[in-house]
Amino acid sequence: MTVKHRICVVVGDITRLDVDAIVNAANNSLLGGGGVDGAIHRAAGPELLAACRDLKGCETGDAKITRAYQLPAGHVIHTVGPVWHGGNADEPELLRSCYGRSLEIAKEYELRSIAFPCISTGIYGYPKQQACDVAVSTVIEWLAQNALPEAVTFCCFSEDDGQLYRARLG
Numbered sequence: 775m776t777v778k779h780r781i782c783v784v785v786g787d788i789t790r791l792d793v794d795a796i797v798n799a800a801n802n803s804l805l806g807g808g809g810v811d812g813a814i815h816r817a818a819g820p821e822l823l824a825a826c827r828d829l830k831g832c833e834t835g836d837a838k839i840t841r842a843y844q845l846p847a848g849h850v851i852h853t854v855g856p857v858w859h860g861g862n863a864d865e866p867e868l869l870r871s872c873y874g875r876s877l878e879i880a881k882e883y884e885l886r887s888i889a890f891p892c893i894s895t896g897i898y899g900y901p902k903q904q905a906c907d908v909a910v911s912t913v914i915e916w917l918a919q920n921a922l923p924e925a926v927t928f929c930c931f932s933e934d935d936g937q938l939y940r941a942r943l944g
C-alpha cells in the first residue's frame with residue numbers, strides 16, 4: 775500500500791500554512807535566526823521567543839515543540855539541522871534524525887498534519903538534491919509504519935525546490 779497519497783508538495787511561505795504543526799529549521803540556541811526561523815518568529819510574535827527560551831536550546835538532529843501563537847498552525851516543532859561540512863560529518867544521519875524526531879513528536883502529540891521546510895538547505899548549505907532524498911525517504915519510511923501524522927506537506931520556498939520534491943516523489 776503506497777503512502778504517497780499522504781504526502782503533498784507546495785511552493786510558498788510555511789508561516790501561512792494551517793496545519794497542526796509546522797517545522798522550524800532553527801539553530802542550537804532556539805533563540806531566533808535568519809531564513810525560515812526569522813520568518814516564523816516574525817509571524818508568530820514575541821510569545822514564541824519567550825516559549826523557546828524555556829526550552830534551553832536543542833541538539834543538532836533533535837526537535838522540541840511549542841505552541842504557535844499568532845500563526846495559523848497549531849504548533850511549531852523546532853528542529854536543528856546539520857551544517858554541511860562536505861558530507862563526512864554525519865550530515866545525512868543528523869538530517870534524517872531531524873525529520874524522524876519531528877515526526878515522533880507529532881505522533882506523541884496526536885497531530886494529524888505536519889509541514890516541513892527544506893531543512894539545512896539555506897544558510898546551513900546542505901546540497902538540495904541530497905537533502906530532498908533524505909527528507910522524502912525518511913518521511914516515506916515513517917508513514918509506512920505509522921498512522922500519525924496522517925498527512926505530510928513539504929513546503930518548498932522556491933519553484934526549483936518544488937520540482938526536486940515532485941520529481942523525487944514521482
Ligand code: ADP
Nearest residue numbers: 787788799809810813892894895896897898931
Ligand atoms: P538552515 O539554516 O537550516 O539552512 P534556512 O532558513 O536558511 O535554514 O533555510 C532552510 C530552507 O527554508 C531553505 O530552503 C529556505 O529557502 C527556506 N525558507 C526560507 N524562508 C521560508 C519560508 N518563509 N517558508 C518556507 N521555507 C522558507
